[in-house]
Amino acid sequence: MLLQQIINGFMIGCVYALTAMGGTLIYGILRILDIANAAAYVVGAYLGWVIYATTGNLAVAFFLSMALTGAIGVLIQKFIYTPILNKPNIIPIVPLITSVGIFIFTGDFIRLLVGPEIKDFGVILPFSVIKLGRIVINPEWILIIIMTAILLSLLWFVLNKTKLGLAWRATAGDSEIAETMGVNIQKVMALSYIMGYGFASAAGMMIGVLYSSIYPTMGDIPSYKMLAIIVLGGLGNPIGTIAAGLVIGLSETLISAYVGSVIPRDAIAFLVLITILLVKPTGLISRKNSI
Amino acid sequence: MKKGLKVWLLVSLVIILGISMFGCSQPAETPAAEEPSSEPAAPAESSEPIRIGFFAPVTGAAASDGKSATQSAELAVKLINDGGGINGRPVELVKYDDGLDTKQAVNIAQKLTTKDNVVAVVSGSYSGPTRVAAPIFQEAGMPMLSAYAIHPDVTGSGDFVFSQSFSGSVQGRAGGVVAVDMLGAKRISILAVDIDFGKTLSEAFTAYAEANGAEIVSMDTFGMPETEFSPVLTKIKETVKPDLLYIACYPSHGTEIARQSKRLGLDVQILGTEGIDSYQFLEVAKEDAEGVIITTNMNRDSESDAVKNYIAGYKAAYNMQPDMVGASTYDAFETLFKVIAEVGTDPVAMRDAIKGLKDFETVTGRLIEYAPSRVAVKPVQIQIVKDGEFHYYNEITDDAIIRD
Numbered sequence: 001m002l003l004q005q006i007i008n009g010f011m012i013g014c015v016y017a018l019t020a021m022g023g024t025l026i027y028g029i030l031r032i033l034d035i036a037n038a039a040a041y042v043v044g045a046y047l048g049w050v051i052y053a054t055t056g057n058l059a060v061a062f063f064l065s066m067a068l069t070g071a072i073g074v075l076i077q078k079f080i081y082t083p084i085l086n087k088p089n090i091i092p093i094v095p096l097i098t099s100v101g102i103f104i105f106t107g108d109f110i111r112l113l114v115g116p117e118i119k120d121f122g123v124i125l126p127f128s129v130i131k132l133g134r135i136v137i138n139p140e141w142i143l144i145i146i147m148t149a150i151l152l153s154l155l156w157f158v159l160n161k162t163k164l165g166l167a168w169r170a171t172a173g174d175s176e177i178a179e180t181m182g183v184n185i186q187k188v189m190a191l192s193y194i195m196g197y198g199f200a201s202a203a204g205m206m207i208g209v210l211y212s213s214i215y216p217t218m219g220d221i222p223s224y225k226m227l228a229i230i231v232l233g234g235l236g237n238p239i240g241t242i243a244a245g246l247v248i249g250l251s252e253t254l255i256s257a258y259v260g261s262v263i264p265r266d267a268i269a270f271l272v273l274i275t276i277l278l279v280k281p282t283g284l285i286s287r288k289n290s291i
Numbered sequence: 292m293k294k295g296l297k298v299w300l301l302v303s304l305v306i307i308l309g310i311s312m313f314g315c316s317q318p319a320e321t322p323a324a325e326e327p328s329s330e331p332a333a334p335a336e337s338s339e340p341i342r343i344g345f346f347a348p349v350t351g352a353a354a355s356d357g358k359s360a361t362q363s364a365e366l367a368v369k370l371i372n373d374g375g376g377i378n379g380r381p382v383e384l385v386k387y388d389d390g391l392d393t394k395q396a397v398n399i400a401q402k403l404t405t406k407d408n409v410v411a412v413v414s415g416s417y418s419g420p421t422r423v424a425a426p427i428f429q430e431a432g433m434p435m436l437s438a439y440a441i442h443p444d445v446t447g448s449g450d451f452v453f454s455q456s457f458s459g460s461v462q463g464r465a466g467g468v469v470a471v472d473m474l475g476a477k478r479i480s481i482l483a484v485d486i487d488f489g490k491t492l493s494e495a496f497t498a499y500a501e502a503n504g505a506e507i508v509s510m511d512t513f514g515m516p517e518t519e520f521s522p523v524l525t526k527i528k529e530t531v532k533p534d535l536l537y538i539a540c541y542p543s544h545g546t547e548i549a550r551q552s553k554r555l556g557l558d559v560q561i562l563g564t565e566g567i568d569s570y571q572f573l574e575v576a577k578e579d580a581e582g583v584i585i586t587t588n589m590n591r592d593s594e595s596d597a598v599k600n601y602i603a604g605y606k607a608a609y610n611m612q613p614d615m616v617g618a619s620t621y622d623a624f625e626t627l628f629k630v631i632a633e634v635g636t637d638p639v640a641m642r643d644a645i646k647g648l649k650d651f652e653t654v655t656g657r658l659i660e661y662a663p664s665r666v667a668v669k670p671v672q673i674q675i676v677k678d679g680e681f682h683y684y685n686e687i688t689d690d691a692i693i694r695d
Contacts, residue, residue, distance in 0.1 A: 001525060001526070001529035001530060004525050004529070005522060005525055005526075008521045008522050008525060009522070011521075012519055108350060111350065111354055115355075115358065116349075116354030116355040116357070116358050117355045117358070117571055118355065118542060118543055118546070118571045118574075118575055120574050120575045120577075129554055131556070134529075136554060136555050136556055138554050207518075211518050211546075211547055211550075212546070212550065212575055213518075213543065213546060213547075213575045215355070215543070216354065217351070217352055217354070217516070220352070220516055221516045252522075253521075253522040254522075256522045256523060257522045257523065257525065257526045264485065264512075264513065264514045265513065265514070265517065265519075265522075266514055266516075266517075
């Protein structure tokens with residue numbers, strides 16, 4: 001039972017890490033907690049569902065949905081966030097409230113467009129449940145592991161092996177110095193949004209496949225749980241975010257399995273967050289230690 | 292040029308936002324301006340429309356139930372008006388969205404009782420919003436019928452407040468009868484959503500099951516937005532090993548519990564409630580839903596004309612399957628129409644007429660009467676999922692079970 005619960009927790013953690021990665025990439029550059037990332041998560045899931053229903057190809061659905069949602073992200077950054085952030089003496093709460101607005105707007109927009117019902121994602125995977133003795137591994141979990149691995153390697157490659165990635169890291173370190181060194185900040189911001197919203201979209205789709213269902217309010221929990229993971233991961237640190245996702249996924253699972261439902265599962269994430277921040281106020285991996 | 296584009300974008304965004312905000316949070320059908328001297332108790336020969344208030348969670352976490360309820364309310368009103376209204380007077384629906392928010396429900400109740408000139412109200416919402424709105428209607432002396440809210444406090448508000456559905460304690464007890472007496476369960480696990488609905492049902496279920504020789508071997512609750520059940524289902528499979536799993540929750544939970552328990556190899560009879568009496572549960576859970584039994588109020592296999600007409604009418608109007616929520620809302624309107632046709636729109640006369648109803652055939656079964664607690668007494672339907680549809684499994688008519 002313990003091993004099975006660890007596997008359960010690991011899977012939940014992977015999903016959390018992916019969901020929060022988008023927000024982390026955006027915080028890393030713009031220093032805004034972008035709740036609207038949860039909107040990208042919902043939009044991505046719906047786009048993926050529509051594309052999968054028309055093409056019947058899951059890979060195409062993933063790729064197109066990520067690209068389209070990333071493009072929407074760039075538009076939002078260009079026409080909503082940049083004008084707001086460029087206003088003189090802007091207080092940090094303004095972009096936060098803006099992102100909450102975008103999130104609520106998106107949820108209701110999708111509800112009016114598609115309806116409030118749960119839609120069946122309807123993916124049939126080419127592999128079935130794997131049983132190793134008493135241990136059960138769901139086919140969707142295998143998909144999630146493969147996708148997580150692909151996406152994280154892609155992220156690692158872009159950030160560490162490309163010029164744009166170098167610019168991203170430089171900007172995340174100190175945007176003013178990076179700018180004086182000739183880094184095109186606008187381009188870096190656009191990269192953040194493409195990757196950030198693309199990741200959120202992939203996470204939304206994966207949740208859609210995992211639970212075989214999508215609905216307009218599916219972003220509600222990620223919208224705030226994402227914050228716990230971003231903060232726990234050291235605010236804007238991609239590796240910290242993966243660690244934090246796994247820590248929260250595992251602790252939620254183990255606590256709800258062995259302690260019972262005294263505390264709701266969602267509250268556990270914040271309990272873990274507070275406990276760890278009391279001991280280590282910079283989060284699991286602080287920004288200084290690079291990415 | 293670039294500035295022009297920005298301004299244009301901003302303006303269009305504001306317009307879109309404005310439209311959607313009005314679409315979401317304002318009454319979809321704005322009550323007409325003050326009608327000159329149209330008293331609620333207008334004489335029956337007048338051709339003034341009869342206005343009936345209605346609220347449901349059209350936005351928020353329960354939006355799909357809100358949609359079902361609203362569509363059924365509109366269907367009921369459309370059908371009565373197509374047939375010439377009530378004694379020649381058309382019916383007008385004054386509808387609001389409570390967003391599953393109790394504060395919003397209070398505002399709506401204030402508006403309905405003071406401004407909207409309605410003669411009676413139907414709640415198409417959950418227990419939370421309904422039980423805070425009910426005392427306001429009671430205070431105003433305006434009859435209110437709750438379609439499917441199950442908390443006992445709803446009708447506890449006073450003698451103008453009725454529940455068109457049986458209470459949660461009746462349904463929980465009926466679940467106990469199914470589990471213990473019909474299925475012979477001895478060791479039962481419970482999974483319940485942590486709001487009024489799950490609490491009321493699981494408490495009544497537990498009381499009956501324990502009094503009749505079964506043991507509740509585990510009881511877990513979860514929050515409304517929960518979708519991941521593998522930790523708790525693994526625990527149930529590995530250490531609890533029950534012979535029945537009672538789930539008091541909604542379609543989004545029910546589908547995942549059914550799917551994930553099948554995946555984990557937890558082979559146990561699942562007994563649900565009216566909460567998963569929805570096409571959404573069947574569509575998403577598919578073959579994993581097979582064999583799931585539920586307690587509810589609508590018998591899909593009923594030969595009654597009321598049921599057949601409602602199901603056919605709903606499908607024709609909305610191109611989708613009706614559910615328990617919609618059927619209950621429809622019945623609440625049918626009840627009001629019948630009463631208004633008989634006694635007019637005087638609130639006290641309406642209240643007394645509802646109290647006096649006997650053996651009224653509705654979509655959700657035969658309304659035997661209203662109990663002194665003003666909760667409808669009806670048989671509890673037991674349905675089973677077979678070939679992707681709900682079908683008749685049994686019916687509980689025993690007075691000791693179906694009366695509070």
